[in-house]
Amino acid sequence: MPVTYPIVGMVGGGQLARMTHQAGIPLGIRFRLLAASADESAAQAVADTVLGDEKALGDLRTFAQPCAVVTFDHEHVPTEHLRALEADGIAVRPGPDALVHAQDKGVMRERLAEIGIPCPRNRIVADPADVAAFADEVGGWPVVLKTVRGGYDGKGVWVVGDTEAAAAPFRAGVPVLAEEKVDFARELAANVVRSPHGQAVAYPVVESIQEDGVCREVIAPAPDLSEERAVEAQRIALRIAGELDVTGHLAVELFETRDGRILVNELAMRPHNSGHWTIDGAVTSQFENHLRAVLDLPLGDPRARAKWTVMVNVLGGDYPDMYPAYLHVMARDPGVKVHMYGKEVKPGRKVGHVTVCGDDLDDVRARANHAADYLRGSITE
Known part of the structure; x- marks a missing residue:
């Protein structure tokens, strides 16, 4: 055969x-x-x-x-x-006309504005003097500057408080996007998957906790997020996927502002760190659904398997060999799921993640963070 x-x-x-x-x-x-x-x-x-x-x-x-x-x-x-x-x-898949919105932040912001998606105030700026003019437009310093292409995990992003500091992003000779610095209460992520024939599924909206511009922890679902706000975030992500003709997984990183608004921060058209929890915590992982989507197969169930799932990234620390720590982590908590990436350990680098599921959020968070910290070497007991 x-x-x-x-x-x-x-x-x-x-x-x-x-x-x-x-x-x-x-x-x-x-x-x-x-x-x-x-x-x-x-x-x-x-x-x-x-x-x-x-x-x-x-x-x-x-x-x-x-x-x-x-x-x-x-x-x-x-x-x-x-x-x-x-x-x-x-x-x-995704095709070049869709993917460019994840490659170029200027293109992304322009298109999202055209379709009425709420975003931070922004525009392309020409030089530090133009940044100062933008700061006046949005109510003053600080403002956020981003290279329009190539940034990730905090790279290519600057929070600047004056014209002198605003000079740094322009030294690379690439276009720079200025955005207002949003007074947000927390960061959220809405992960959706869409097939070529238009079927789409949405995962529970999660809270993403950052450390020095790198995702440290993801909580699924986002605690204390009203059903109304969760549905709004999912609808925004599904609309973006449809309007931009995305095929595969789309992660929409969001700000939840202190006055209750939802604003789009970034887009990623691939599996995403904010969806790693789905391997152990969802009926169908983001990775399987991405494969199903790009092959135009029926999509799998995105629902959570447990009341709470917490994913914590294992960031590189002072211990290059993490394998000896397995004995403690696995013996202390057989419910911890460890995922390592085979990467050389460097300080602050994502080299793996751990996931814990359960009914008590405080307990689940404590267990996941303990395991990640022990693997990293920042705690020893």
Whole structure:
């Protein structure tokens, strides 16, 4: 009997590709990876790994040729290369017209304004003097400056309090977006998945807790979020997915302001850190649903399995070998689920995550944070 299971190609060798590959194994989906080096997180686990540069069209074409569909671990593939793949007859999901809204913050803000999605006040600025003028427009300093392309995990983002500080982002010679600094109560994330034929599902809205611009902890569902606000956040995410014709997983990072508004902060058109909890805490993980979507299969149930699920990122610390800590973590709490990415430990780097589910939020948070802190080496008992 001929093998009919499709090959899904994923560009990028990080932990998102690693976990997407893992989700496809029970489904029999074949997985092909384009990675920069053999020691990248996903390349360690995926047998069919092609080493190459996604910015080199020849490498991208060679990788994509046997794939039923190509999708992404990150947003850094040049738009013109994606159009070339489509011209070659290869399905690219999300497509270049959608993905550009996750690649270019200026394009994203302009499009969201056109469709009436609430966002912080913003505009492209030309120089530090223009930043000062923008600060006057939005009620004064500080303001947030972002490079329109390439930023992530706090990189490419500056909170500036005067014209002198505003000079730093312009030194790279790339366009800069200025945004008002929102007085938010907390950060939320709405994760949705959409198929080419228009089916879509929405996961419970989560609270995301940041540390130095990096996600530290995710609580699902977001505590004390009214049903009205949760539905509003899901509707915003589903509308964005439909209007931008997104295929696959879409993460919409949100601010909940102190006066009760919901504002869109960032978009990611791929599996996302705010959805890692779904591996252990949802009926169908974000990774499996992303695969289902890009293959245009019926989507899986996004509902939570437990009252509360807490995911805490394991950030690199002073201990490069975390394996000896497993004995304590697993013996102390058999309910902790540990996910490590095979990455070299560097201070502050995401090298894994832990997940705990349960009925008591305080207990679940304490257990998850203890496990992550012990693995990192910031506590010893």
